[in-house]
Amino acid sequence: MKTERIADSDVRFRRNGNGSRAVVLVHGFLDDQHVWDGVIEELTSQDVETVQLDLAGHGERTEADGPFTLDRLASEVRAVVDSLGKPVVLVGQSLGTLIVELVAATRPERVRGLVLLTPVPLAGTHLPDDVLESFYALGGDPGAQRAARTQLSRGIGEADLDRLGVVGGRMRPDVVRALVDAWNTGHPDGEKPSRYPGPVLVVRGACDTFATAELVERGVLERFGRAETATVDEAGHWAHIERPAAVAALLGAFLAEALPAGITKSGVRAQPWTTAFAGKSADSFAEAFAEEVVLEATTLTRPVEGRDQVKQVMATASGIYESLAFTHEATRGPRTYLEWEATAFGGLRIQGVTVLTKDEDGRIVRAAIHHRPLGAVLRFSVEMRERLRGRIDPTHFHDGDR
Structure with a gap:
């Protein structure tokens, strides 16, 4: 495992493995790069490098300056993808799903597939003001964050809730508010069919009351020409933490199709x-x-x-x-x-x-x-x-x- 930095920035990313192909995993709102650790431990795909990073304002980057917009966050992930020099699959959860789609749309020759886990519509959620205020109030309030995670999940353990409370609690209230506005307002690209032409896997937690089946169908699936769907049983909005083995199995199957290990038949030399x-x-x-x-x-x-x-x-x-x-x-x-x-x-x-x-x-x-x-x-x-x-x-x- 090694950590690298994008030149002239505070963007650092962690690389695990030496595969000829890579999976870039992008976390969601109030989280950090380590929410993917369980999935990575369960991932059995061979010759695949895994890449994680903290988005601006999250994890080890709570002191990052703004703006905290979708375009800014996508530019950071795009820089990581460009630095890898190999074909990738992008995986995003919640807020991260908006970011990975924006990146994939501008790098179709490099991004071989998208996995959108408990996705948020790129056009935004457009919540009513009273609900929006409850999300604004999460900034600087670990107790409220814990309650929200418990309500929207089915099986996050106490240890994970404790760790995520520390991670989310360190985020500045102004950053939390800006990020809520970002995923609630959405991006102009979300108002039209997706510009990404490659394969897409959309995964829901069966018990997710935020990324509901209706929201995903109306706001996500209809925008993609060739999206497949999957559901993780006994999981809510943080399916990758609640059921990491199940998410890893879905990801592994998708990788086998989107990032085949070889493209030469018997009798054709690799060259x-x-x-x-x-x-x-x-x-x-x-x-x-x-x-x-x-x-x-x-x-x-x-x-x-x-x-x-x-x-x-x-x-x-x-x-x-x-x-x-x-x-x-x-x-x-x-x-x-x-x-x-x-x-x-x-x-x-x-x-x-x-x-x-x-x-x-x-x-x-x-x-x-x-x-x-x-x-x-x-x-x-x-x-x-x-x-x-x-x-x-x-x-x-x-x-x-x-």
Whole structure:
């Protein structure tokens, strides 16, 4: 286990394990990073690194300056995700669910899945004034916090209630009030369908009287195109503390789908190109390319040239695939031929062949990617155009209006 810090900030995050994939766990209102310890102990997924942090105003950061807005909190988690350099699944609880969705929407090529535990609608809860006042009053009152946790949970033990009382009791009343306003008011993005296109798992505690089934259905599920749901029995709003083994089992199953350990079939060697697709980041692709690499593809109207440009295109393209596996390989001289099959856009099947030409140092100097069928090619190209808008000249891609 090690602790790292985001440069020029007080954001520190704890890393446990050395996996090629990561799970970033974001706590909720009045809590700290240690609420995930029980889930991590029960998590049996192999080759997965777990990452925890205290949000501004919480845990070891009670002296942090404001503003305590959703955008500010999301920017901190986004910086952690960017620093990891590997594919991730984001897990958030309560307040944390708003934050992880905002991060995922801006990092679709890196974030392979979202787990929203006892979620709050991104559009906010919009509680009546009298109820809102009761949440404001939690600031600086550990006894009131304990009563609220007991009311909204089914099985938090006395030891956990004691520890959380200390954690929440240290939070400044002004911070508590600002955070209540943040999750009650919500974010403008919550008024429209989610911008995150990847897989989502929404988990409720069966006895949760805050994130009720109606609230989750109306305010959360309807905004996602491909969300699955699960319920943890005998648990309330803090299901990860009340039933850590059950939450870990759900998370482990989701990880197996969203972060597969490998994407090469028998007979296909792991190599920089396939490893980069598993990593789905610009940096991982950059390591495979020569400086003057040229990318050609059926999804491109003309080649993209240069490492900086090509790595952005490939990282974005890899993020569109829901699944991808390299099935066959052949090599002749400097060229490697890789046959592959994938899914995207809610299960649409895509197949293709990639031809890689390498220099004497083994770096890729030319990549030619051939996709089929045509309908998938055109849709993929239009999606790339939108995701790379402002970074790559859009004339490289098909214009869906033509």
